[in-house]
Structure formats: C-alpha cells, structure tokens
Amino acid sequence: GTAQIGVTGLAVMGRNLARNFARNGLTVAVHNRTAAKTRALVEEFGDEGTFVPAESAEEFVAALERPRRLMIMVKAGDPTDAVIQEFAPLLEEGDVIIDGGNAHFADTRRREKELRERGIHFVGVGVSGGEEGALHGPSIMPGGSPKSYESLGPLLERIAAKAPDGARTVAHIGPDGAGHFVKMVHNGIEYADMQLIAEAYHLLRSVAGYSPAQIAETFRTWNTGRLDSYLIEITAEVLAHTDEATGKPFVDVVVDQAEQKGTGRWTVQIALDLGVPVSGIAEAVFARAVSGHAALREASRGLPGPTARPLDAAEAARFADQVEQALYASKIVSYTQGFHQIRAGSDEYGWDVDLGSVAAIWRAGCIIRAAFLDRIRAAFDARHDLPSLLSDKQFAEEIGAAQDDWRAVVATAAVQGVPTPGFSAALSYYDALRAERLPAALTQGQRDFFGAHTYRRTDREGSFHTLWGGDRSEVSGA
C-alpha cells in the first residue's frame, strides 16, 4: 500500500481529519461502513489531496504502507470495539490502531493491553477543536507507547494547530490511556469555563441589568485582556445574535436546559475515585443537571427569595469590573483543580505526564484555548514539581489581587438570589487552601466518637482513640 494513514469512520470528525491529512500532503486511505460516504468524500474533496478510497476492510488495510497507521473515528463505546474486532485480525505486528474518539481512558487502557498482547500498538488520541479544528488544526493528545509515537507523531504534527509561538499543538502525553485521560480533563475544564461564563452572564443580566447585546460588548472587551479565549469570543457571538423568527435575543428563545454527552461527568467520577477536589468542574456538571430537571424547577418556582434589583449605570459598570475579577479568579481555580487531577492520574497510572506540555498543546486548536495557558505552561516549565498552580507566584498574586471583588460578587449573588455555584465553589476552595486550621479536626472527633475511627494529634506521632462512652481518657488507637 501507499497510504501513510487511513481513516475509517467518515462522519464529520473523521472526514475532516482525513481532509486535513490530505491537505497537508499525506496519502490518505478512507473507509466507511457504508461506502456511499467514502465515495461522497472523494467526489466532493478529492482535489484537496490524495485519497485512496476503500470499500472493504481488506481493501482498506491493503491500501496502507507498513507499519500501517489506521485511525478509527467512530462513536465511543461498543462501536469502537466492533471496529477493532473487524480490523485487528487483518493487521500485522508493529501496526498502529489510533482511536480519535472521545473514549473513556479505562476503555483505552483495556484495548491497549489486549492489542499489545497481539503485537499491535493501540493509541488513544484526544482530539479537541470540534469540526473546524479537525479540518484546520486541532489540539491533539496522543497516548500509547513511545514507539508508536515515533511513527505517528510526525503525521499528527502536520495536522495540529499552531500555537502563537509557532509550536504545533500535539505532544506524546504518556502511555496507554494518558491521552484520553487528559482529553477528559480538558472537557471537564471546558464545562467549568462555560459554567463560569454563564454565571458572569447571569449576574450581568440580573444584577447589572444589562441586555444580551450589552453583555456581548462587555465580553468583547474582556476578550482583549487576560480572559482572552475562544470561549469568551464565541460567547459574545452567541449573545449578540438575534433570533430571526421572533426578533428577540437568541439566548431568550433557547430552552434553558443544558445537555451533556458524558466527558464532564467522567472527569468528576474519576476525580472522586482519585480523591481530587475538582469542585468547580463538579458544580458545572451539576448545574447542567439542575437545569435539566424541568419538573423539579417548575415545582420550586414559588419558593421565596429576593428579586434582583438592577443597579444604576455607574454601579453596573463597577459591578461588571468586579465580575471580571471573579470570573478570572474562578478560572484560575478551575485550571488549578484540573491540573491537579492530571497529576493525580499520572501518579496513579505511572504516566509521567508533563503538565507544562499539556498546557502548551492547549494554547491553540482546542475549545479551551486561551492566552493565559501560555502562562500556565511557563509556570510548570519553570518548576516541574510545582505543587499547584496557586503556588506559582504570578498566579498567586493575581488571585490575591482579585479576591476582594470576587468575595463582593459572591456576596451580592447570595443577597440578590442569583445562583453562582462555580464562583462560590472556587472561592471556598481558595479559602480552604489558605486556612490555617480546617474544621476537619472536628470531623475526625465525630468519627472517633461514633465509630472509634481514631485520629492523629498535632503534638505527637501515632493514632489515638478517646473512650467517649467511658471515662473519656485517651488510648492508643492502632
């Protein structure tokens, strides 16, 4: 065969990745379960590069140069396993199967192990950037063996996006499921970013009394500063959009129930297993869940609470500035928590993930691309063992400078009855980390009281138990 890469599964993501490879000078074998899609791709986009259409699995495999690199772009879950079962018997030792879907990293670990035993490299690749990114340059997070990256890396580098400094947004994340794990956390952070932006919008609308068009303008201004990011940019676009049918702001005619496909939920489930506090991401997932409980919301509408009182123009402008501070500070917390989770996953599975390089490949191509990721990259590059983003001097200073306004916004939201689970959870996390003493000591006392679960002391080594039901003397707890 002559094709350097093959793509099977030609729905929009697969088709656009295949086109991206071809536009960048690679010969691309293309295959789909129903051959009509393959023919359509070649008919419509055949002049963009060199495609080798294949109707059957055998034809597809034969079209690939060896070692074969075969990318699967089908729905995550059972369809992925079915395609692997179909192709694996046709492959030879050293060939590489690449899964570019949003797979759960535990599935990727299982598949990698099974295929490794058969001499085949399996590479789970996180791909972010949606349809546009797939075509023009996504951010790419490949896992799998270092050996597989030798043959695959150069191809991925051709199609990845370019960061502002010209670097391609792809890097080998680590073995087996590391790539899909990092993509999962990317999506968790994406949920948190979106929730924080939504809270900012809600406050500007209800407390500042701004119209969607005014809020679009506010976001456009913010986008020229430290919040410069793709999500802020598209938020302004969405808010400025007017519904054609009614002439109303688009955001006012959309049903206010947010859906989800599962990657945000996975992030939180795994964080619970790892014991990593990703409260910002969790609140974002729960906020979508609350929005979706229509009957519960309907039944609760009569509950008492304040009605937000709009501010005058000068107060509103001042408040908007405070919301920017709250949004930025909360965003720092989300990334702090997300990177903590990546480090915890890396430790748990022995991946040795380089956090600076994760931040580097998120600078362009992906949904959470943002100017400040370059500073996160710099922080982790300067100190690989940085305990937390909040231990970085610059981020610590920035969040410190924002904290008064951040508190004012959370307080105002509480008084005026506007839900801000993201801002509030982020602030509580910040305050918990700063606290000299936490009430966890009391929790330990309660646990020891009702369950003899023991506690440690601040002044002596060892574990202890108090005889709560007896004379309340202390005994050694071990």
Ligand code: 6PG
């Ligand atoms: C990306 C996106 C993409 C998708 C997610 C989120 O990085 O390109 O994260 O993967 O938009 O699946 O979708 P939900 O909001 O439906 O979970």
